[in-house]
Amino acid sequence: MTTATISRWDRFRDSFLWYSFKRDKIAIVSFLVLVLMVAAAVFAPLLAPTDPYDLAQINIMNSELPPVGMSGADAAFPLGTDAQGRDMLSTILYGTRVSLLIGFGAVVLQAVLGILFGLLAGYLGGRVDSILMRIADVQLSFSTLMVAIIVGAVFKASFGNLMFGEIAIYMLIFIIGVAEWPQIARTVRASVLAEKKKEYVDAAKVMGFGTRRIMFRHILPNTLSPIFVIATVQIANAIISEAALSFLGLGMPETQPSLGSLIKSGFDYIQSGSWWITLIPGLVLVVLVLVINLLGDWLRDVMNPRLYKG
């Protein structure tokens, strides 16, 4: 038995993760749909028939055309057009891109803050733990939306609409990221508390390793699975939060719409019969969030140490 080098790929193919993925139809379908949507969003500039950011390509005369298959439809606009004459298909592709970008960006920020504070609180304990966790509690007692609305309104008032449009993406990433870090910090802290009692941490201490090395090299890798699970769900949450803020008029401006601001922009026309401007981006948003949540559920089932010990 001296089969030496087993590659990472072989390990993955032998793993429980891959095994249960292959047997879970919902996970496979969700994953495929997600990959499809992410790819479509990433390659939007190549796939989209028109560029919705380019005012020269928009003709106001094409406004509110219905999707193909309805009377008065134009074959150039398969999903119809919005009130400004933008091609819905292109706008949705670009909007998904913006929504996903904000979702991922916010979760990356959350993860950085959450992992750092969670590790510090869990490993150092004592006063550091109390202070960090009380800050987290205080922050969780405000709803994300309320904080975001206040900060967004202040920014919008102080920078003006034009400037706000330029920095809106970063603003939203910042607001949603900062508002939700306690979720990840608490998860990390809980698993650090369990891990730091194990003997391999004692062994590392006996070796004389420093606190930082023990925290990041020894404990952090062992807390990654719950972080992974919660981060997946948090992406969906961040996308929803962004959509809600945009719907309230505090998110992405209509010139570079996200899915949320598309829904909002169509909402005014829903009574006048142009339902597609709201409904189609709404469906895309629902499908996007649904597949992420389904994947998150599957991940949680697979990585739950109570169900499966790795």
Add this chain to the structure above:
Amino acid sequence: MTSPTPLVDIRGLEKRFDLSGSLLEQISFKNGRFHRKQEAVHAINGVDLQVQKGEALCVVGESGCGKSTVARTVMGLLSPSGGEIYYDGERIDNLDGKEVLPYRRKMQMIFQNPYASLNPRMTIQQTLEEPIRFHHPDWDTDRVKEKVSEVMQSVGIDPDWGSRFGHEFSGGQRQRIAIARALAVDPEFIVADEPISALDVSIQAQVLNLLMDAQEKRNLTYLFITHDLAVVEHFGTRVAVMYLGRVCELADTKTLFSTPRHPYTQALLSAIPKLEDDRPNHIRLQGEVPTPVNLPSGCVFHGRCPYANERCRQEIPQLIATDEGAQVACHAVEEGRL
């Protein structure tokens, strides 16, 4: 037995674990008055031990007698509440940060549970390389790899298995890897905290022999914590018997097993099952081990000792030398009543 400086010298070691929590939790309101109540578990209450170079000092005792706490305090995983620890004449229990690093190389520890003592996310190669790289930053990759394969071979693990993870090995193999990790930094002194109690009986002997081989080849000194008296007889040069956070008898292995003096040691040894035992002659102790939260006055053993008198209830016995070269903490032995 009395060489000039012992390798490890533990003097008057005490360790208390606070039970009462923060100030607010300590205060209670009773009968119209505020009371402040502080409680602590007295895990070690004044332990004196000298570990001589080249020996294997075994510490035995029942669960909760503080033997693991002694091991962890010596290794600096716990800070003592009182007393001093010396290594080769230098005090080490109050060092911090960088000062302690040279001792980390000289003193290593082997843990009880081989299933928890290896980092599950690291391969064996990584687990073994990390301490070497950390303590020898000037070594190049080839030299580190050579050292890793040397220690792996010396514990009987094929160096080709380095790319595997801990969970791919059996308990005995994992314990060998844990031993290899301790040996990787070339220590002089190893604290083994019940290193074989989590293993299958058939594997215990292998690991024990491995530890003895390593002692011979590398000139190691052991502080060996165990509750298995058969292991002590096989492995130890000297034995310290602990009861409720105190050493009650310290003797050469042979002396202790042939002529135990302390009443607790006598009871402990009489409990070893023997093949010819058709009518066992166990000494049955009365009562239970007192709680380490409220220690008994005087000798900690007086409540269960058949020879206890008034002095035992008042005065804490100190370790005194006997004729056989052993040390016993017992008033009855001192007075010749036993």
